[in-house]
Amino acid sequence: MFKELLNDIEEELMVLEEDLLKTINTKRMLIRKPLENMINAGGKRLRPGLVLTAARFGNYDFEKARPLALAVELLHMASMIHDDIVDDSPTRRGIPSIQSAIGKDAAVYAGDYVFCKVFEILANEPAYVMKETSKAMSQVCEGEIKQKEDFFNVDLTLKDYLYRIEKKTAVLFALSAKLGAFSSQAPCKTAKQLYTYGINAGMAFQMADDLSDFIADSEKLGKPKGSDLKSGVITLPVIYALKKNGENQYLRSILETRNIGEGEFSEIVRIIEIAGGFAYTRNMINRYVKKAQEALMALPDVPAREILNASAKIIIENVNKTI
């Protein structure tokens, strides 16, 4: 049953790949080709996958879930395009990022275009979808701005960090779960549990992503190691290392130069390792994955639940692989 469902979802995600390409069929070749490349470079399609899985907790109808799955992936895509401008990311998914392929200026419009498409798709959906999506979008936007505000902020607290990743990442996972449940008229209580699952899985996912900036190899990352930190994004391992045993003045002084090259990066990794910042982060990831799995316990024991449970587990497995 589990394998069968996994197969079904994978097939549906393949249909969605075509939908993605069809959606961006603009005549403006300046942006069309780079957007096609970005889609064809793959990506895990976690958010549409979550829509399609969550929808299994009600009267499943692919045609109803389909535009919602498409919309959340496009939203994610648009925000990645603009993020890469701000973070100056040279690559994404192992190919040049849109900003490096066509320049920052044109990339602004490429992201806007994808945002517009989300609007167009949602215009045909029930008002509920629009309301929930617009709320989530504003939060994603605030999270991204907070990240930019906090570039190289060595006084960042754990609370600041959790606030930021919840808005920037977890909210879109939670929205995906909620929209899936809505598409199949799943009971309200089920939708709430799925939302909680999404928030916690999203938090764990972002922490794992932040951790991978330090310890994964570049090829798997699809972008150079340390690129988040070099551009100024302070994440959990650094926050922990800064605060462990009182203020770490040495780490602080390196970060305050706002100029992190390869040498400084290796030194920072060493400091975090000694402070136990990576172990602490892995511990937090485990904790959030457990919270996500606990939210599932209140749901009926169906194959979709197994898939969500397994997906949460994968976050931890991936983290362990990179050690």
Added chain:
Amino acid sequence: MFKELLNDIEEELMVLEEDLLKTINTKRMLIRKPLENMINAGGKRLRPGLVLTAARFGNYDFEKARPLALAVELLHMASMIHDDIVDDSPTRRGIPSIQSAIGKDAAVYAGDYVFCKVFEILANEPAYVMKETSKAMSQVCEGEIKQKEDFFNVDLTLKDYLYRIEKKTAVLFALSAKLGAFSSQAPCKTAKQLYTYGINAGMAFQMADDLSDFIADSEKLGKPKGSDLKSGVITLPVIYALKKNGENQYLRSILETRNIGEGEFSEIVRIIEIAGGFAYTRNMINRYVKKAQEALMALPDVPAREILNASAKIIIENVNKTI
């Protein structure tokens, strides 16, 4: 009656100023202050003004027109913020543009944030509003990308130019008129005429704006003279001068350097003047203003019609003032 109505609309627009400020009450100070400055620097509020005037052709209800007027102004604001990034504009409305105040990177998010707010407002409106707005937004986006694609394109045709300004500018004017009519349940035929008015007035407005880049003084413009052309935007006076009496190779060669300084700019103005490019543009503006006024003739003779007629006339008067 005319003066009374004008007063009413002006008062409503003052309420809208507060609405604009309230909408951007984010805790993210990185973007809040610059957005407040942009709002407080003024602007003509043509689009919300058009919503409020068009709404007078039905059962007028300010509370119904109000969120729509707010949404079109925010849409305009978001697209200006991103445009200024792409065009590298140092100033807007006489103050530093957002991109020059907080940098291009943060300006990307500032524009996104305003877009998100539009989404949020429209989520509470009837589906029709969302559908029409999303269609318009995609067109605005395509128009802007087309403009970027055509930077320094000396083979640009009149048709290309008209396509671009219709999408980039006129569509949002037309949307404003249509949404105003919708908010007051004006008859379908009335809404269509108002839409036609909006398209033609918008075309004339953009042509006048393009013309002002060459001949208005910087103070009135709120930005340096020639800034459009210097950043590569080819507009009607140039297109005409390039084509007049066969290809103008000299003008072509200046533009093809893609490096327009003060000297080159003065030379181009001279060439356009001799070719009659400014006169031709003024003629085209007249023609579109007439089309806009003709669309009004099918509407009932109410004070709102007089205001729209006068607004169209102002476009020409402003052009004549700058000669």
